[in-house]
Amino acid sequence: MRNGQNIRAWIEFDGPQFEINVTIAPVAVSKPSRPLISYSNPKIANYVSTEMYVGFSASKTNWVEAQRILAWSLSDTGVAADINTTNLPVFLPETTSSSLSAGAIAGIAIACVVFLLICLSGGYWFWRKTKIEEEDEIEDWELEYWPHRFSYGELKQATDGFSKNDLLGQGGFGRVYRGTLPNNTQVAVKCVNHDSKQGLREFMAEISSMGRLQHINLVQMRGWCRKGNELMLVYDFMPNGSLNRWIFDNPKTLLGWEGRRRVLADVAEGLNYLHHGWDKVVIHRDIKSSNILLDSEMRGRLGDFGLAKLYEHGAAPNTTRVVGTLGYLAPELATVTAPTVASDVYSFGVVVLEVACGRRPIETWAAEEEQVLIDWVREKYLDGRVCEAADKRIAGQYVAEEMERVLKLGLACCHPDPQHRPTMNEVVAVLVGDEAAAAPAAVLSELAQAGESVGCSGGDTNAEESPLQSTV
Template structure:
């Protein structure tokens, strides 16, 4: 009995001590205010989130809401789960939420009134969900709000008048809902408003005169509504206006002359409107898009239209324009003139123009009898010819053209396919070219003419519809003993059926593959995006070398822009991995589920056309290596350096201890730390080391890293723990302080590395001499000493003497004392200098170069050693 009591007492004592330690640690780290944590739980419930974990880790430190329920997301990378906080309160121990973003989560609840209890909230983005109801009146008290985005939901009712209370509001987006009634005149009191999106609702009445006070407005979208009245002249007051969208708004013309005074206007779009008749006077030198579609314009196109210097897209289709088109050589890249009564000679006026993508269909031009191959000028029904045959297809008449104009041998959506029958070989021509805005495309055996994509179609995918019938008039009828119509009909039916079946099979195969990949991702309850090859090809301009950000051992990285303006970085991986596509997708699915402010966000992937592609968020300021070592492209003051160092530490802390998938990065170095526009540090390539371990035969699956950053126990014995990353972090922290590279030779063999030099200076009592001289003494010496000492204790040769990353974070922030840095002659002395380590043959993992007789250590980094923004580093990667 006494023994049981002793055991029970010991367990009780241990529990009390553990709880006390946890409370002590929690009390020293900033945390979300308890009232806001409670409100956040109620917010999640009202939104329809059934399973949310707020107890695992503080939402402010995590930077996201831990949602564990399955969420079916759409393809685009705007899937976003973000919580931003201000932790400067109560001596930096209390945090308040300032931003809440839950986009594309298919939430089916209502707008939560409890958000009003988040008194410091400045930004609410709940767009692209299925939320219903109205905007709660409780939000009227949220005076700090700067942004409200509720677009793409099922909200209804009238737009509340109390919105005028939100004096700081700069962004109001409610498009794509079911709001009705008049637009409240109280909106005119939001004089700080810069973006007002009201499109695709059921608003009625005229635009209130009070909107004239919105002098800071930059974007105004009012499309697809049931408004009445005319376009107000007061839009001339919006001197900063950049984009004005009036598609099918219900308003009537004319376009007021005040538009001419809008010097910042870059995008004007008006369609489906009466009362305009004549062209507006436009003088903006920055105008890039002009759309006046189906607005009853008549007469000739005025010459000044062709002289707008930056115009890239012009759509004047479906009007009553007449006369010849002058100065066509100045036409914008995308020009739509379909559905008018324009005249002139097609050959002389248009085909000499080198600009692509011009749609001339359904006009009264005069035809020239020449076939124009592979042009992007659409001339379908553009002639006033009365001949049915040549009017339908000019090249199908007696004009000398190739056989492709009459061939049905097409492999829809695929590559060339050759089929051999008893008499001959038949090649089914590939159908794999990009179809642009207007197309007159002639392949070897077939051609296509189209009127172009819809101007506002944001999808990068084109849909091909296979016709099952072909009607040509003018065929001569001749009687023979053989029933030719029956034979031709049967043959045509067979060929058409075969092609249709083949096309359907190919389409279904591609669709099934895509559905399988997306199902694999959704099964993990994550918001991973499965991109198509066509989308990424369009985003990177066919992987143009001008968009290339860098080249690594496993492929290149390209900058891209998606249809919605989102900038991305697309990383090409080798497609020769021994892993199957499903394993690759599953691995990516797990990695993309890791969300932290100090990790580069992985949006998704593409597994298609024998390609393995990763899509990341784009980092504006490239890598830390470039900032520190390559011509000092960025000037990093001390405040920025300390923020970067702490950010790296917090990112690693999350990978080691905070994420549901614990992982070791294995290749932490300055080129794998990227910087965003605000110089926030984000770790790249985490979790990818396993993706290509078997990619190339000379890569060791045991050791992956970069010499100069790898811990000694990892180099010598292949021992892999979280302490390997701790060591690498220590090296990076020292580089941040000094501005020097750890692998840069400093003279004597004993001081070959930055860490050697730091230890030597420490022994001399001159440790601050290591601080980057470019700071010119403008730094906090106490903070510098702390960072240096943390770097030294992290690079101790003994893993057991190194701190964990959570301890390193607390040391950097001054929460706990730094462990004493023990002298370490065993590693840093003469016998174990860096130059000696570089010649170690680790357990026979060596390869002989074909160029020399030298045996090289094969500790090549895998994908994790690849910097998406390649830095021509002097750092020595193991060959």
């Protein structure tokens, strides 16, 4: 088959006997009496029909082999007509000389050297072009927004080439890596992808404004880097991770009540700064326990501003896209897509209940009437047993009146009517303020009246409703 000579093949199918015979011989040899391959099986009937197409197919493995059909004859009734092979061409394999002249060898060597130099030059040019695109090309509009720019090389080196070992987490908005800058400062690098440069520009305009936010209870943004349509945001690294890791899923070290109360106060102050303490209103839109990070001193900081929006004080939000996390979304967002500071307050109220009760907003393992945290705590409140909702794992670490006040505050923040929710100023007053001085007297009076009528140890559920109770 491989000598280059023409080969003739006879392929015969006997329908009644379900038999296929294949006979092969060189062109100059007549048909042998014994077929090379003979196969008989009744199952052949499953693969033929009364009308069929006849043709040729070929395949090859790891080598290249040229095969040509020079002539063929077909008959569906009896023996096919014989083929005249006298004038068929013969394609013999080409022969090559094993010896090369000195000139030929020298020419091949020179050609190889020239080819190698061309490849090296092309590789160097491509490397320089990529380096310029990744690190040195800064468009004017970028510096208009935020001058503190890291090079891609700096962040790649800081994260060990964006190694999986340095991956802190990932979500819908991108991946977060831990990195170490040349001055040994640890940072978190968040990689955010955008589909277009225009969308990236708009996103960067908002992020740049948020980068100028300065508050001890917000995760500080240190700078940025752009590579194509990917934006890398550099934040302060929070060594103790997110709040949810210290409360849920049987943590190695459970965060106690004092630590939880302090974190809630920290986050409340940070959120109050976003709503009322800056020259613009910042609506976070994704407040949840996994976005609350803990620094080296276990103080809470609000992070992840990937969904945040900026508005002028007194201006109406104009976004038409509902974003956030199930379980933390305010109910009004089901019909009114524009978020408000009140929708942030609702999400914070869910976090308050999470921290106090040690339960997630939705627990599928619980009984049907206990799956939704807000409904479960509200039922406890209406039954005069609100403190029964407190996390049993920290029993004995808190004063009952303080736990009661925090649980009621969480319910007040989660009121279905946004007009009846407290502002973050009032929330901070309850969590941080001194009852004798710092906290507004009206808020504390409401809390005191609510505590007298419905408390942890029971009480008169038919007492006259206080202003705070009407908002629970």
